Structure formats: structure tokens, C-alpha cells
Amino acid sequence: MPDDLKITTAMLYQGALVFALMDAIYIPLLVWRVREETFRRLKWTLVIAAAFVWFGIWSWAIGNFWEIVYSHVFPTWARSWTPWIAFVAAGGVAYLFWRVALRAKVKAVLIYCLLSGILGSLTHLWAVTRGIVTKPPMLQGASPLGAVTIAFFEYTFYWCVILTLAAVGNWILSRRSSP
Secondary structure (H helix, E strand, C coil): CCCCCCCCHHHHHHHHHHHHHHHHHHHHHHHHHCCHHHHHCCHHHHHHHHHHHHHHHHHHHHHHHCCCCHHHCCCCCHHHHHHHHHHHHHHHHHHHHHHHHHHCCCCHHHHHHHHHHHHHHHHHHHHHHHCCCCCCHHHCCCCHHHHHHHHHHHHHHHHHHHHHHHHHHHHHHHHHHCC
């Protein structure tokens, strides 16, 4: 990664638009394909998929951006522990989202996806308070609102992928267990 790379506000909003367009296609497909009864059976495959996906995301992010981004906002111990914290936290969050989505009076898959976007915005609000757009040189000057906006659509996309992996995993397991 070049040392002079700067993430601009325009780049954040362009990224948000790309993720929003992908979400606009992905979410209706998931709502259509993952029926309520299927979603009910995904509890543990969602937990497992979320844990591994977020472990992978954070392993990649810390491995590639520690010096230029995360070292400016996280304590030193976070370099080795963040992927493991993400593994446990994402599994717990997946379970919580699954439960809340099933209690809603509308499509559970839709609620699950919207909750993930809200989580993304909340995590990036926290990151803004830690200095994510003021401390790392590559993010200095980027819009805090842009960071929070892209996070909504980015996290929605990630959790749609997690839901897809869980549904496929559940389908494979059900095919293997049937005679």
C-alpha cells in the first residue's frame, strides 16, 4: 500500500453507493430464497459462519492495515487479539440478530440484514470517536458521516454473505443427513 494513499470523502460515498447497489440486489434475493422456516434452522450455521467470516476479515484488515490505520486507534495488544475477539463477538451477534429477526413481525431475513447495517454504523461511530478519520494519515480529512454511511451498506453486504454461507452450509448438511 503506498504511503501517500489518502481515502477521501468522495471515495467513502462512492464505496457506500457500490455497497448499496449490491445490497439492493442481494437482500431481495435472500428474502425470496431463504424462507422463514429455513431461517429458523440457521441458528448455529449463522453463528459459525459469522465467527469465521469476521475472524477472516479482521485477520486480513489487521495484517494489511495495522501500521497505517489501526495502530493509530487501537492499543498494541489489539493487533493479535482483534481477530479472536471478532470471532467470539460475531458469533454472539449472529445469534442475537437471528433471535431478534425471528421475533419481528416482518420478514426475518430483512430484519437480520437491516440489523447488520445498524451494527456497521454503530461500530464506525465508535471508531470515529477513537479518531479513525483524524489520526491515521491516510484517513485524515475523510468525512465522519461518510465513514458511518459506508459502514451501514458494507456491513449489510458482509452479513448477507454470512447468511448465504449459512444457508448453503445448512443445505449441504441436510443433504448429507437425508437417506
